[in-house]
Amino acid sequence: MTVGEMLAATVPMARTLNLEFLETTGERAVLRLPDQSEFHNHVGGPHAGAMFTLAESASGAVVLAAFGEQLGRAVPLAVKAGIAYKKLAMGPVTATATIGRPAADVVAELDRGERPEFCVNVEIRREDGAVTGEMAITWTLRPTA
Template sequence: MTVGEMLSATVPMVRTLNLQYLETSPERAVLSLPDQAEYHNHLGGPHAGAMFTLAESASGAIVVAAFGDQMARAVPLPVTSEMSFKKVAMGDVTATATLGRPVADVIAELDEGKRPEFPITVEIRRADGAVTGEMTVVWTLRPNR
């Protein structure tokens, strides 16, 4: 089962918004949000909440791809998120997330008994390539006690 299939099966909001997993790796994830009238805002483009969910889901896909093998000893949790809106989004939008720390460094901190934090940055683009939004999510791996 791929990361996208697993998240689609276990996270109801992913299914609700019909998010599509185009690429998932430990360092990068690309997801798309198809244009759907039921999730439009007053301008006819994707609602801010739908774009937030798209971007946060892209960050979560990296977490699963990079740290899925650590889930028996730590729970991944978002710590903070910040989102900025750059241009009006219309039509299909795509989020590209990038891990901001080497996987090995995060796991090394976990091995030391620490609660590592790591940023994931996300760009949301519309079909013409224009960046419509940016998000940073800081995640942690909370060790099981």
């Protein structure tokens, strides 16, 4: 099962918004929110909540891809998130998430018995390439034992 299939199966909002998982690696995840009138805002573009969910889902995809081998001993959790809406988003939008520091450093903290935190940065773009939003999400790997 791919990361996209796993998220679609376990996160109802990803299914509800019909998010498309275009790329998922341990370094980067790219998700697309199709243009869907039922998720538009008052000016005809994607609702801010839909764009937030797109970006948060992209961050979750890269986190699962990077730390999937740690799921037996730690649970990935979003700790906090901030989003900046930069330009009007119209039509389909794409979110690209990248982890802010090497995964090996995060795992080393987990190995030492710590609860590591790390940032995932996300850019949301229109089809013309314009950045419509930026999100920074702090994640943790909470040890299960």
